Amino acid sequence: xxxxxxxxxxxxxxxxxxxxxxxIVAFLCGGFIGLLGEGIIEFLCTYFHLSRNESSTxxxxxxxxxxxxxxxxxxxxxxxxxxxxxxxxxxxxxxxxMTSSSMDxxxxxxxxxxxxxxxxxxxxxxxxxxVSAWLFGMIRYLIGGLG
Amino acid sequence: xxxxxxxxxxGFICMISQIILDNSKLTPGHITSILVVLGAFLDSFSIYDExxxxxxxxxxxxxxxxxxxxxxxxxxKAESMGMIGILMGMFDLTATGISAAIIFSFLFTLIFxxxx
Numbered sequence: 001x002x003x004x005x006x007x008x009x010x011x012x013x014x015x016x017x018x019x020x021x022x023x024i025v026a027f028l029c030g031g032f033i034g035l036l037g038e039g040i041i042e043f044l045c046t047y048f049h050l051s052r053n054e055s056s057t058x059x060x061x062x063x064x065x066x067x068x069x070x071x072x073x074x075x076x077x078x079x080x081x082x083x084x085x086x087x088x089x090x091x092x093x094x095x096x097x098m099t100s101s102s103m104d105x106x107x108x109x110x111x112x113x114x115x116x117x118x119x120x121x122x123x124x125x126x127x128x129x130x131v132s133a134w135l136f137g138m139i140r141y142l143i144g145g146l147g
Numbered sequence: 148x149x150x151x152x153x154x155x156x157x158g159f160i161c162m163i164s165q166i167i168l169d170n171s172k173l174t175p176g177h178i179t180s181i182l183v184v185l186g187a188f189l190d191s192f193s194i195y196d197e198x199x200x201x202x203x204x205x206x207x208x209x210x211x212x213x214x215x216x217x218x219x220x221x222x223x224k225a226e227s228m229g230m231i232g233i234l235m236g237m238f239d240l241t242a243t244g245i246s247a248a249i250i251f252s253f254l255f256t257l258i259f260x261x262x263x
Contacts, residue, residue, distance in 0.1 A: 019169045026165035027158040034157025034205030038150050041204040056207050061247045063208065068248070072255035074262040085165035088175045089182065090157065090208040091244065099252035103261045114256055118249070124176055125210065126245070129183040130237060133217035136191035137233045140218075141225055 022084060029086025037063065037090075060091055067092035071099040097121035153205025156198070160209045179210050186214030191222075216240035 037059050044055035070076040076096055080087050087093060098118055105117040119126070164178045173181075186209075189195040195215040199206045206212060217237055224236025238245070 019166070022169055023162045023165045027162035029158075030161025030209075031154040031158025031205075034153040034155075034208055035150055037157070037208045038153035038204030042149075056204060057243050059204060060207065060244050064244065064247045065251055068251040068255050071252075072259040074259075085168055085175070085178075086158075086161045089161045089164050089179065089210055091210065091213070093175070093179065094210060094213070094244075095248045095252065098248050099255060102252055102256045103259070106256055106261055114253065118252065121176055122248070124180050125183050125213065128180040129187060129214045129217050132184040132187040133214060133221055133237060134233060136187050137218050137221045137225065138230075140191045140222060141230060141233060 025082070026084055026086040029083040030089060033063075033086070033090045033092070063091050064095040067095035068099045071096045072103060076100075094122055094125060149203035149205075152202045155205075156202045157205040157208055160211065182209065182211045183214040186211030187218045188214075190215040190218045195219075213241060213244070216244075 040059045040062060041052065041055045044050050044058055045052060048055070050058070067076065070079070076087075077100070080096070087096070098121070101120040101122075102114045102118040105113040107113060108117075160182070164182065167173060167178055168175065186195060189198070189211070195206070195211070196219075199212075199215075217240075220236040220239030220241070221233045222236075224232035224239065226232070228235060
């Protein structure tokens with residue numbers, strides 16, 4: 001009886017501590033990624049004389065490339081367990097979900113393995129993004145506030 | 148200044164989603180979907196454009212910007228094409244991200260062997 005009570009209290013304490021630590025880690029990691037993104041944009045702007053739009057496109061492609069490569073090499077999962085939302089919420093998480101689900105089902109063949117499982121997790125993001133964008137776009141269009 | 152803003156904004160979104168993840172039963176899939184819808188909602192009245200102006204690259208990286216670019220392209224096309232433009236322009240801006248993600252993940256899946 002005493003033990004279970006003690007464990008309960010210990011669990012509560014541990015969990016709350018972990019939550020604070022988790023959120024700080026996520027803040028720092030997410031902030032670092034944002035900083036890196038803006039840094040890459042400014043670097044491309046000044047040294048390659050690209051416009052801001054072009055360089056932000058390149059920046060997103062660079063991030064997707066790095067995230068897919070790290071996932072395929074197998075150490076992105078370890079980073080995700082450490083930094084959690086700091087890596088899952090930026091576009092790296094999108095690339096990670098696609099690469100990891102297609103890697104997991106690789107042995108089932110190119111069609112039923114890679115092809116049908118690639119969008120297993122990323123599909124929900126695209127689905128709800130498109131549906132909500134269509135809905136809000138229609139509302140905005142019908143209200144007539146374009147421009 | 149943009150660098151500092153990027154740090155704060157991107158970190159803030161990640162922190163909020165981490166807090167939601169820890170304190171509820173939602174999975175990361177739920178949270179990313181919610182954030183995409185939130186991004187689309189914010190841009191339907193051009194709030195997200197203002198955020199991008201003040202924050203810079205940090206606002207383009209979180210998944211909220213995916214919803215923002217979906218609706219941004221749709222509305223831009225709707226201005227010239229009418230109602231059908233919402234469907235035509237939906238993927239105008241996000242096409243690079245989605246195509247790059249598909250191509251890279253396919254190539255890396257073919258090249259590398261899964262570890263377990």
